Amino acid sequence: MLREGQIRIPSGCAISGIMNKKGRVFGGGDIINSIAVMHDRSNGLGGGFAAYGIYPEFKEEYAFHFFFDHTTIKNEIEALLKKNFIIASGEAIPIRKSKSIKDAPLIWRYFVRPKHRVLVKQEVDEEEFVVRFVMRVNSEIDGAYIFSSGKNMGAFKGVGYPEDIGEFYRLEEYSGYLWTAHGRFPTNTPGWWGGAHPFTLLDCSVVHNGEISSYDANRRQLEMYGYKCVLQTDTEVVAYIFDYLMRRQGLPLDVIVKAMASPFWHEIDRMNKKEKEILRAIRVVYGGFLVNGPFSILIGTNQGMIALNDRIKLRPSIAATKGDYLYVASEEAAIRQVCSKPEHMWMPRGGEPVIGLLEASQPTRVPVRTEQEKIAINS
Amino acid sequence: MQTIDASGMLYRDLNELIRDSVSRGVKEIRLINVNGHRYIGDGLAKEASIIIEGTPGNDLAAFMEGARIEVHGNAQDGTANTMNGGTIVIHGDARDALGYSMRGGEVYVRGDVGYRVGIHMKGYQDMNPAIVVGGKAGDFFAEYMAGGIMIVLGLGLAPDEDIVGNYCGTGMHGGIIYLRGEVAPEQLGKEVKVVSLTEEDTCVLDGYLDNYCQYFKVKREEIDKKPFCKLLPYNKRPYGNMYAGW
Numbered sequence: 001m002l003r004e005g006q007i008r009i010p011s012g013c014a015i016s017g018i019m020n021k022k023g024r025v026f027g028g029g030d031i032i033n034s035i036a037v038m039h040d041r042s043n044g045l046g047g048g049f050a051a052y053g054i055y056p057e058f059k060e061e062y063a064f065h066f067f068f069d070h071t072t073i074k075n076e077i078e079a080l081l082k083k084n085f086i087i088a089s090g091e092a093i094p095i096r097k098s099k100s101i102k103d104a105p106l107i108w109r110y111f112v113r114p115k116h117r118v119l120v121k122q123e124v125d126e127e128e129f130v131v132r133f134v135m136r137v138n139s140e141i142d143g144a145y146i147f148s149s150g151k152n153m154g155a156f157k158g159v160g161y162p163e164d165i166g167e168f169y170r171l172e173e174y175s176g177y178l179w180t181a182h183g184r185f186p187t188n189t190p191g192w193w194g195g196a197h198p199f200t201l202l203d204c205s206v207v208h209n210g211e212i213s214s215y216d217a218n219r220r221q222l223e224m225y226g227y228k229c230v231l232q233t234d235t236e237v238v239a240y241i242f243d244y245l246m247r248r249q250g251l252p253l254d255v256i257v258k259a260m261a262s263p264f265w266h267e268i269d270r271m272n273k274k275e276k277e278i279l280r281a282i283r284v285v286y287g288g289f290l291v292n293g294p295f296s297i298l299i300g301t302n303q304g305m306i307a308l309n310d311r312i313k314l315r316p317s318i319a320a321t322k323g324d325y326l327y328v329a330s331e332e333a334a335i336r337q338v339c340s341k342p343e344h345m346w347m348p349r350g351g352e353p354v355i356g357l358l359e360a361s362q363p364t365r366v367p368v369r370t371e372q373e374k375i376a377i378n379s
Numbered sequence: 380m381q382t383i384d385a386s387g388m389l390y391r392d393l394n395e396l397i398r399d400s401v402s403r404g405v406k407e408i409r410l411i412n413v414n415g416h417r418y419i420g421d422g423l424a425k426e427a428s429i430i431i432e433g434t435p436g437n438d439l440a441a442f443m444e445g446a447r448i449e450v451h452g453n454a455q456d457g458t459a460n461t462m463n464g465g466t467i468v469i470h471g472d473a474r475d476a477l478g479y480s481m482r483g484g485e486v487y488v489r490g491d492v493g494y495r496v497g498i499h500m501k502g503y504q505d506m507n508p509a510i511v512v513g514g515k516a517g518d519f520f521a522e523y524m525a526g527g528i529m530i531v532l533g534l535g536l537a538p539d540e541d542i543v544g545n546y547c548g549t550g551m552h553g554g555i556i557y558l559r560g561e562v563a564p565e566q567l568g569k570e571v572k573v574v575s576l577t578e579e580d581t582c583v584l585d586g587y588l589d590n591y592c593q594y595f596k597v598k599r600e601e602i603d604k605k606p607f608c609k610l611l612p613y614n615k616r617p618y619g620n621m622y623a624g625w
Contacts, residue, residue: 313517313518316493318474347474
């Protein structure tokens with residue numbers, strides 16, 4: 001397989017996210033309309049969506065979304081799934097045939113729980129087991145890709161313009177409380193179904209506009225912790241960095257964003273003693289997770305949405321709120337298309353995150369910290 | 380005056396209608412329900428006035444030569460890209476890279492502007508472009524500026540807000556920046572210095588400030604409450620000796 005950097009296609013991207021912080025669900029029509037306004041930011045080589053809260057009937061199961069190249073590999077995977085998981089349900093993901101979407105692989109979903117005895121044998125918890133399974137399938141099994149693996153959420157992606165991909169997957173028939181979308185304009189890497197955004201691991205999804213110049217440094221760091229970067233694109237490292245820092249290290253969100261988009265050393269030098277100490281520690285310990293290059297990303301999780309830009313804001317982003325809704329997009333027009341009179345609209349600074357947490361969310365993975373331990377960021 | 384409803388219209392069709400109307404001699408065009416339509420007024424070299432209601436898309440008025448555009452709303456990225464002449468009046472905010480490589484004409488923004496505003500702005504002889512910002516500006520304001528005038532008023536700033544971001548005037552080697560208020564040395568690029576205003580500066584500023592007040596119905600006394608500082612580059616050719624010339 002050719003890695004990121006070994007293939008170059010000379011050719012910007014669009015991102016949009018909508019979330020209801022009370023957890024009230026709404027249909028996929030809005031996110032499609034929002035991303036469609038930015039049609040010209042993509043070139044038809046990739047579109048995709050992440051949707052949260054869409055599988056309430058299977059909310060305790062991991063929802064695996066698969067691309068299969070052919071039926072043989074599907075049968076092989078189903079046997080492997082049966083060995084390791086209890087399968088609550090499995091079906092082809094409903095699609096709508098359309099002229100604009102061609103060469104679609106077989107697209108299936110399975111709602112699964114790891115078997116208890118398998119977990120005991122491997123001495124890992126459920127989530128770690130699922131992560132290892134995803135890594136194994138995606139790196140070792142030719143012709144099968146797991147492109148979504150979280151609970152009560154799902155990614156829907158492919159080669160095409162995002163609005164066409166949304167129509168293809170019949171997204172208006174789903175209801176979720178958080179939706180993110182991506183329109184792709186690949187600059188360095190091939191446009192293929194697995195390479196479309198979002199990139200996901202467990203319930204963490206990433207859509208990204210830009211380039212991760214630090215890809216190789218990040219990849220080397222991640223590989224030490226068992227992550228395998230095989231999707232021929234830079235963005236997947238962001239999903240794995242988030243998984244590592246949030247799930248495995250249990251870091252609070254404000255620390256995670258400071259590790260990924262750290263202030264420059266000369267800015268740290270001007271901070272007060274305490275801030276300086278904390279930020280120095282973050283940069284030293286998590287240096288390999290510093291994401292460099294131009295980026296504007298939207299990260300979705302079961303707890304909410306985080307938007308982040310590179311430190312010198314080489315890619316655009318606009319945020320707005322209205323009532324219980326939070327919007328973030330590459331262009332203001334994408335927000336106004338679905339929100340006629342936003343109450344508050346702002347341009348986040350480089351490295352300054354927009355964090356929208358569900359009010360009802362139980363921050364299970366984020367350890368509770370005392371006020372003194374928190375860094376006063378993004379106040 | 381002609382009114383065009385842009386809702387549901389592709390930008391190509393909208394721009395074609397505008398060009399058609401202008402070439403037929405229509406002097407004033409009102410566009411309603413504009414949302415994300417790109418390239419409005421690009422290369423427009425006739426004396427026409429376009430009034431936009433909504434949020435125009437990226438690269439508004441790129442390469443524009445002499446028309447006048449008024450936006451009742453916010454403008455997106457890349458407004459006035461390489462603009463040669465004419466006037467843009469924006470009643471809201473403008474985003475990143477406003478006036479990129481601008482070579483002539485004037486842009487007035489009532490509110491705030493984003494990152495890299497006026498990057499690579501240049502002037503030559505009687506071509507002296509100007510950008511006037513009512514609120515605050517983001518990082519890399521006037522980066523690599525080579526000519527023209529950039530003015531930031533800092534109206535309505537909260538007490539802890541800065542009038543410009545970091546790296547202001549980085550790589551600047553021509554032109555003048557006027558900031559109403561003070562700027563911390565660490566916010567400036569190493570190529571610029573802060574100096575006091577001369578009488579000539581006050582005269583130059585007067586014209587632009589009067590325009591701002593007239594366009595946005597702001598009282599001049601409001602602006603005069605606070606003094607300006609002026610930023611100039613140390614050197615017209617900061618990299619002249621980098622590769623040769625010893």
